[in-house]
Every structure is written in C-alpha cells, then in structure tokens.
Amino acid sequence: MRKPLFAASGGWLVDGGAEKLDVETLVATLKAAGEPTRLRILALLCRSELTVKDLTAILGQSQPRISRHLKLLADCGLIARYPEGAWVYYRLAESDPGRRIAQSLVGVADPADPELVRDREWLAAVKRQHQSEASRYFADNAADWDTIRSLHVPDAAVEQAMAKLVGDRPIDRFLDIGTGTGRLLELFAPIYRSGVGIDASTAMLAVARANLDKAGVTQAQVRLGDIMKLPFARDSFDLVAIHQVLHYLDDPAEALGEAARVLRPGGRLLVADFAPHGLEFLREKHAHRRLGFSHDAMLGWTRGLGLETEKVLDLGAGAGADSLTVTLWLVRDPRFTMAGVERGWESA
Numbered sequence: 001m002r003k004p005l006f007a008a009s010g011g012w013l014v015d016g017g018a019e020k021l022d023v024e025t026l027v028a029t030l031k032a033a034g035e036p037t038r039l040r041i042l043a044l045l046c047r048s049e050l051t052v053k054d055l056t057a058i059l060g061q062s063q064p065r066i067s068r069h070l071k072l073l074a075d076c077g078l079i080a081r082y083p084e085g086a087w088v089y090y091r092l093a094e095s096d097p098g099r100r101i102a103q104s105l106v107g108v109a110d111p112a113d114p115e116l117v118r119d120r121e122w123l124a125a126v127k128r129q130h131q132s133e134a135s136r137y138f139a140d141n142a143a144d145w146d147t148i149r150s151l152h153v154p155d156a157a158v159e160q161a162m163a164k165l166v167g168d169r170p171i172d173r174f175l176d177i178g179t180g181t182g183r184l185l186e187l188f189a190p191i192y193r194s195g196v197g198i199d200a201s202t203a204m205l206a207v208a209r210a211n212l213d214k215a216g217v218t219q220a221q222v223r224l225g226d227i228m229k230l231p232f233a234r235d236s237f238d239l240v241a242i243h244q245v246l247h248y249l250d251d252p253a254e255a256l257g258e259a260a261r262v263l264r265p266g267g268r269l270l271v272a273d274f275a276p277h278g279l280e281f282l283r284e285k286h287a288h289r290r291l292g293f294s295h296d297a298m299l300g301w302t303r304g305l306g307l308e309t310e311k312v313l314d315l316g317a318g319a320g321a322d323s324l325t326v327t328l329w330l331v332r333d334p335r336f337t338m339a340g341v342e343r344g345w346e347s348a
Helices: 023-033 036-045 052-059 063-075 098-108 114-150 155-166 183-187 202-215 252-261 281-286 295-304
Strands: 012-015 018-021 079-084 087-092 171-177 192-199 220-224 237-243 263-274 308-315 326-332
Touching: 018 023, 023 036, 023 063, 023 098, 036 052, 036 063, 036 079, 036 087, 036 098, 036 114, 052 063, 052 087, 052 114, 063 079, 087 098, 155 183, 155 237, 155 263, 155 308, 155 326, 171 183, 171 252, 183 192, 183 202, 183 237, 192 202, 202 220, 237 252, 252 263, 252 295, 263 295, 295 308, 295 326
Parallel strands: 171 192, 171 237, 192 220, 237 263
Antiparallel strands: 012 018, 079 087, 263 326, 308 326
C-alpha cells in the first residue's frame, strides 16, 4: 500500500489504495482553486503543460503575479512543477486526488465563458508561435541537419545501438515519427516491408526524399503530417521510432500517446533523445523546448500508456563540457494477437 503523504492526523490519507483528503485539507485545496486567475490556470493546464512565460503571455498578467498563483496551486497539490534548466514547466498533478479535483472543477466550468474562450485562443497562439520557431529552424537547417545533430552526439554510435536493440527480425510496417532527413528509414530498410516517415517540415521532407532515392530505398515513403494527430488507424505498425523529436515539443506525452495508439499488439516503440542536461543555448539557438528526459519521466509516460519496458540504454557523453548523453528507450505493446503470438517480433 502506498504511504500517506501526511500523517493520519491530517492532510492526505490512504484509503483502500487511493489517496483521500480530510475535510480541512479539502477545504484548503478548494480555497486555493477558488480564485478566477487560478481557476483559469487550471483550465489551461488541463490542456497543456506551460511555463510561467507562456502563462504570462496568455493571461496578460505580470510574472510575479503568475508565479504566486502557481505556488499556491502547487502547495496544495493541484499542480506540479518540473524545472528544466532556467525554465520550469507546470502541469496538473500526476496523481490523485489533486488531479481529479482540478479536472472536476474545470469540467463543471462553462467552456463558453468569455475568459476561458479567450484563454484558449491565446493558448493556441502561443503554441503556434512555438511551432513557428521550430519550423523556421528546421527550414533554415534542413540541408545540414544531420551535421548539426552530430555536433552533439555521434550519430554512428546511436544508430548502431538502435539497430542492435531492434534486431534483424523482419517486420511488416515501420513508422518514423518526425523523420527529418529520413535517416531511420534508411537504417531499418533491411527489416521492414513498408515504411512511412512523417514530418511537419516540407524542407525536411525534400531532403528525406532525396536521401531515400540516393540510398535506393524504394519501400518507404515520407508524408507531411502532424505527429500529434497521426493519419493512421489504430494498430497499424509493428515498429515505431521517435528519434530526437520529443525535445522540440510542448507536450511529449501526447506524441507518445499517438505513437502507442498506432502500435500493433506486440509492436515496439523505440525512442531516442537526450538525457537531462543544462545547455540553455539549445533552447535559444536551436528551438529545443526540453532539456532532455529522465528515465523516470519517460518510463512513467510509457507505463501510463500500458507499454512495457524492454530496454533502456544510455550512450555516454564525451569529455567536453558541452557533450550530451543520448538515451534509448525500447518499449512494447504487451497485447497478443488471437493466435497467442506477438505480432512483428519474437520475445526472448
């Protein structure tokens, strides 16, 4: 049984495996949420995790004022804060009862309320700005994207490790989310019958098409698409890869959810991204939204999607102060086909 967050004399209690609140703590929590700006913040965080800078732009209030509201909400367990370098991301509390209370309060608010409508419009504008910054960077650097990335981590070592993790057993369909230059479509070409790469940058897709043609990869295609709304049915792919993409996203968990949705029973998801680091220049100059991901964060997201961990591998950084570590996560969909055999691969 999970331990209570406070002693039984008050605060968070454990009852039958689910945390409960005593009356005094519940009233204090409701009071913290019972203020117009704080309720608006909860409504926004139900839709996306955000920084103080984002909330300041959306709500039109000063940074100290927004920070004060966020502290009150965090102190009562309605939201959680996640520092990343010089930035801090806020999102709803990960677990009950704070998350349920926040969602319930927002759920009974009228979505047509003028302030909530305005906040959603500004949230969309902030997200468009983030996407525009990333798109400009991709377009400016599409031709030498692989070269830029190799300045941080040797791609050859990463690719060798990825190929070893996946193995050489033939599969039917492969999806590369955020395909970029199409490199993974080349790397895994020997094992898949049909491959698709999705990217939101037309400049990147032009490079990918040229690379695939040059490499003679004829069983793959690339498409313009939104990785948050993949244009594929559920249970479509045996292997899905997300290579150095999540750190550009406002909501990595949403992208992982889409990847999990299109996995077939027994299918595998391979994620490659940076381990946590403090290189702020990657935000300022290279449009990174996240400064890496911890093992706990990634495995928490994938477990929440019902996926099981197969392997986690850290590829150590070099000796330089600006060197980065790349982590590979290989997880699988534990469902079985009707025949009782996992589809697309064979477990050890």
